[in-house]
Amino acid sequence: MPEREQKKKPAPQRRDDEVVEEEPQASESGTKIKAELDELLDEIDDVLETNAEDFVKSYIQKGGE
Amino acid sequence: MAVPKICGIETEYGIVVRGAADANPISSSSMLINSYLGTLEGRRGAGPSVGWDFEDESPGNDARGGDLRLAAAPEVETHLVNAVLTNGARYYVDHAHPEFSAPECVDALEALRYDRAGEEILLASMQAARSVLPEGQEIVVYKNNSDGKGNSYGCHENYLLDRGTPFGRIVAHATVHFVTRQIFTGSGKIGSEAPGTRRDEVPFQLTQRADFFEEEVGLETTLKRPIINTRDEPHADAQKYRRLHVIAGDANMAEVATFLKLGTTALLLAMVDDDALGDPVLLASPVHAMHQVSRDVSLGLALPLSDGSSATALEIQWRLLAAAQEYASTHGLEAVGQAVGEQVLARWQEVLEGLERDPLELAGQLDWVAKYRLFDGYRERHGLEWDDARLAAMDLQYHDLRPGSSLARRLGLERLTDDAEVAAAVHQPPPSTRAYFRGRCLERFPDAVVAANWDSLVFDVGSPSLQRVPMLEPGRGTREAVGDLIDAATSAEDLLARLKA
Numbered sequence: 350m351p352e353r354e355q356k357k358k359p360a361p362q363r364r365d366d367e368v369v370e371e372e373p374q375a376s377e378s379g380t381k382i383k384a385e386l387d388e389l390l391d392e393i394d395d396v397l398e399t400n401a402e403d404f405v406k407s408y409i410q411k412g413g414e
Numbered sequence: 415m416a417v418p419k420i421c422g423i424e425t426e427y428g429i430v431v432r433g434a435a436d437a438n439p440i441s442s443s444s445m446l447i448n449s450y451l452g453t454l455e456g457r458r459g460a461g462p463s464v465g466w467d468f469e470d471e472s473p474g475n476d477a478r479g480g481d482l483r484l485a486a487a488p489e490v491e492t493h494l495v496n497a498v499l500t501n502g503a504r505y506y507v508d509h510a511h512p513e514f515s516a517p518e519c520v521d522a523l524e525a526l527r528y529d530r531a532g533e534e535i536l537l538a539s540m541q542a543a544r545s546v547l548p549e550g551q552e553i554v555v556y557k558n559n560s561d562g563k564g565n566s567y568g569c570h571e572n573y574l575l576d577r578g579t580p581f582g583r584i585v586a587h588a589t590v591h592f593v594t595r596q597i598f599t600g601s602g603k604i605g606s607e608a609p610g611t612r613r614d615e616v617p618f619q620l621t622q623r624a625d626f627f628e629e630e631v632g633l634e635t636t637l638k639r640p641i642i643n644t645r646d647e648p649h650a651d652a653q654k655y656r657r658l659h660v661i662a663g664d665a666n667m668a669e670v671a672t673f674l675k676l677g678t679t680a681l682l683l684a685m686v687d688d689d690a691l692g693d694p695v696l697l698a699s700p701v702h703a704m705h706q707v708s709r710d711v712s713l714g715l716a717l718p719l720s721d722g723s724s725a726t727a728l729e730i731q732w733r734l735l736a737a738a739q740e741y742a743s744t745h746g747l748e749a750v751g752q753a754v755g756e757q758v759l760a761r762w763q764e765v766l767e768g769l770e771r772d773p774l775e776l777a778g779q780l781d782w783v784a785k786y787r788l789f790d791g792y793r794e795r796h797g798l799e800w801d802d803a804r805l806a807a808m809d810l811q812y813h814d815l816r817p818g819s820s821l822a823r824r825l826g827l828e829r830l831t832d833d834a835e836v837a838a839a840v841h842q843p844p845p846s847t848r849a850y851f852r853g854r855c856l857e858r859f860p861d862a863v864v865a866a867n868w869d870s871l872v873f874d875v876g877s878p879s880l881q882r883v884p885m886l887e888p889g890r891g892t893r894e895a896v897g898d899l900i901d902a903a904t905s906a907e908d909l910l911a912r913l914k915a
Contacts, residue, residue: 386791389825393788396819401807408810410428410561411439411510414568414635414661 416687416749417655419680420574420847420888421522423529423672424515425665426508426567427536428556428813431547439510444495446512446553447505449546450539451497464856466496466504467865467872470649476633477581477646477656498866500841500857501531502849511567512536512555517849518868518888521751522677522758524844527831529672531839533557537815538840557665558813559622562806564607566626568635569665573680574888575656576687577648584658585631585642586694587686591679591734592641592662593697593704594727596621597713598765599675601664602782604789604800604809608705616709617800618789620782622664624708630700635661641700649868651886658683662704667813667822669830670779674765677750677758681738684749690741695730696720711786713769728769735762778828785812788821851891854900855909862906875907883913 398404429446431437494507502517514532519525536555543553560566575584600620605613608625619625632640645659660679666672685691697703698718706715707727716724725733739759747755768775777787789805792798798805812821843853848869855863855871864880865872873881885891896913903909 386787389788390791390795393821393824396811396821396824397804398807398811402803405562405803405806405810407435408428408430408561409563410565410567414426414509414566414570 416684416745417574417576418520418748418889419684419750420518420520421525421676421680422516422518422572423525423532423676424513424568424570424572425529425532425557426511426513426569427815428558428561428567429510429512430554430556431551432554433548433551440494440507442553443507443510443512445546446536446539446543446555447495447497447507449542450505450535453538453542464498464860464863465865466498466506467867467870470867470869472647473645474633475646477644478631498852498856499535500843500853501528501839502843502847502853503528503532503535504868505535509567512539517843517853518847519844519849520846520889521754522673522680523751523754523830524846525676526669526673527835527839528844530669530831530836533815534836534840537817540815554819555815556810556813557667557815558601558810559665560603560607560625562603562605562607562809566607566623566639568623568661569663570635571660571663571676571679573658573660573683574648574650575658575683577652577654577656579656579687579689581644581656583689583694584656584683584686586696587682587691588658588660588679589630589641589700590695590697590730591682592660593700593707593717594730594734595675595678596624596704596707597727597731597769598776598780599663599666599671600624600708600780600782601666601671601813602785602809604805606709614801618711618786619708620711621708623662624704627662627701627704641704650888655888664781665813666781667820668779668781668784668827670761670765670828671781673830674758674761677754678734678738678762680750681741681747681755681758682734684745684747685737685741687749688741688745690745691737695725695733711773713773728766731762731766735759735766738762778826781812781822784822784825784827785809788812788825845893845897846889848885848888848891850893851885851896851900854897855906858900858903859906859909873906873910875905875910877907881910883910 429439429442431442496506499505504515506513516528516532519528540553559569601622603619603622606616606625626639627641628638629640631642633644641662643659643661648655648657663675698720703717713728716726718724773783774787776783814820817823843849852866862873862875863871864874869885871883899912903912
C-alpha cells in the first residue's frame with residue numbers, strides 16, 4: 350500500500366475560536382477514508398486468524414519487565 | 415543548559431510458538447535470539463559470543479534515596495541469553511520475553527529508526543528460528559504490551575537528565591505529560607484488564623498499558639506499577655547524570671506515535687532540566703486520570719486539577735505544546751536536536767489539531783485511531799459486539815511482526831523512516847553517542863571484547879589482566895571522535911594503545 354501523503358496544513362492559531370465550522374473538505378476526505386476502509390476490510394478477511402477464539406485463548410504471556 | 419536528551423527504547427515482545435501448545439516461553443525466547451545470532455556468525459564481527467557485563471547493574475537504586483526503598487530490588491538475571499550487537503543494542507531474554515534494548519540515540523528520529531531496526535531484527539530472528547524448529551512449528555512475536563488476560567510486558571523509554579535537576583521537579587512535570595500524552599501514544603486495546611473493572615465496561619480504550627498502573631511514584635516495574643519509575647541507575651557518570659526510566663508507554667507500531675512519544679517527552683524533560691516550565695499542572699488524582707484518559711475515546715473528559723479547576727487531556731497537551739514553543743524561542747532546541755525538535759513541534763501541533771477536529775483523521779498516524787477505525791468498521795460490517803473473539807484476535811494480530819499478517823502494516827501507516835536506513839541500523843550503530851564505540855569495537859574486534867554493557871567494554875588482548883574501557887559519558891565515543899582511530903587500528907591492542915595516546 351502506498352504511503353499516506355503527509356498533510357501539510359498552514360499553522361492556524363490554536364483553538365481560540367472554539368466554533369469549528371464543518372468544512373466541505375472534511376466530508377470529501379471522509380468518503381475517501383470510508384472507501385479505503387471498505388477496501389481494507391475486504392482484503393484483511395483473507396489474513397485474519399482462522400480460529401479467532403482458539404488464537405485469543407492460547408495467547409498467554411508470562412509477566413515481564 | 416539542559417543536557418543533551420540522549421534517549422532510547424527497550425521493548426519486550428510477546429512470543430508464541432505456533433504448533434506447540436506447551437512451549438516454554440523462556441526457552442523459546444532463547445532459541446529465537448540464538449537463531450538470529452547464528453545467522454551472524456559468518457558476518458564479520460557479529461559479536462554473538464560477547465556476553466553482557468553485569469558489573470554495573472543496580473536496578474534497585476531509588477532516585478528518591480535509600481530510605482525510601484520499600485520494594486524488593488528487581489532481580490538481575492545473569493544466566494539467560496544476553497548478546498550485544500554491532501549496532502550497539504542489547505538483545506536478550508528478559509523474564510519470559512525476547513527484549514531488544516536499542517542503542518543510545520541523540521534524538522527522537524534516530525531512536526525511532528533503531529526501534530524499527532529492532533522490529534527487523536526480531537523478524538529476522540523468527541525466520542532464522544524456522545530452520546531450527548520442528549516441521550509445523552513457528553515462533554511468532556508481537557509488538558504489544560498485554561495478552562488481554564491481565565499480563566503485561568513493557569516498552570520502556572530512557573532519557574538522559576542532569577543530576578542537578580531535582581527529582582521532585584521531574585515527577586511534578588512528567589506525571590501530567592505521561593497521563594495526557596496517551597491521546598497520541600496509545601496503541602489501543604479492546605476491553606479492560608484493570609482489577610475491579612469488568613471487561614465489557616470498556617469496549618475500547620486508547621492504551622494497552624493504563625490498566626496496569628496503580629501508583630504515582632515507585633521503584634516497581636512488574637507489580638503496582640507507578641506512573642513515574644524511580645529506578646536510579648544512570649548507566650553513566652552518576653555525579654553528572656540521571657536516566658529517567660519511563661515505563662508508562664505503549665509499544666507502538668505507528669512511527670508517528672513512536673516519534674511523538676519520544677520527541678515530546680525529550681522536549682518536556684529538556685524544559686524540566688532548564689526549569690523553564692514554571693508551575694506544574696497538577697492532576698488531583700493522577701492514577702485515576704491515567705485510567706480515565708485511556709478510556710475516553712471522545713477525548714472530552716475534564717480531569718480535576720489540584721487547584722480546583724479542570725482540563726481535558728487535549729487542553730493540557732495544548733498547554734505543554736505552547737510551553738515548548740516558548741522554550742524553543744527562548745532557549746533553542748539544541749538539547750533535543752534543533753531540526754528534529756522543530757519537526758516534533760510541528761507534528762505535535764498537527765496531531766493535536768487533528769485530534770481536536772476529528773480523531774479519525776489520524777487513522778494513518780496513530781495506533782489507537784487506526785485500530786478503532788478498523789475494528790469499528792469490521793464490527794459494523796459483521797454486526798459484532800465489541801467483545802467478539804474476532805475483534806480480540808484482530809487486536810493481537812495488529813501487532814504481529816510478520817509483514818503478511820500484521821494488520822498495522824496492512825493499514826499503510828505513515829512512515830518517517832525509510833527501509834534503507836532501517837536496514838543499515840540493523841548492523842550499524844548510531845554515530846553520535848557512545849553506542850558508536852561499542853558497536854564498532856564489536857564489529858572490528860569481536861574476539862577481543864569479552865564483555866560489554868552500557869557504560870563499559872572489557873577487552874582481553876592477551877595481557878595478564880582484562881582491560882575495562884569505561885564509557886561514562888553517553889555523548890563520547892562518537893564517529894567524529896573515534897571513527898578514524900577504530901578504522902586505523904590493526905588490533906584491539908593497537909586500538910587501546912591509540913586511545914591512551
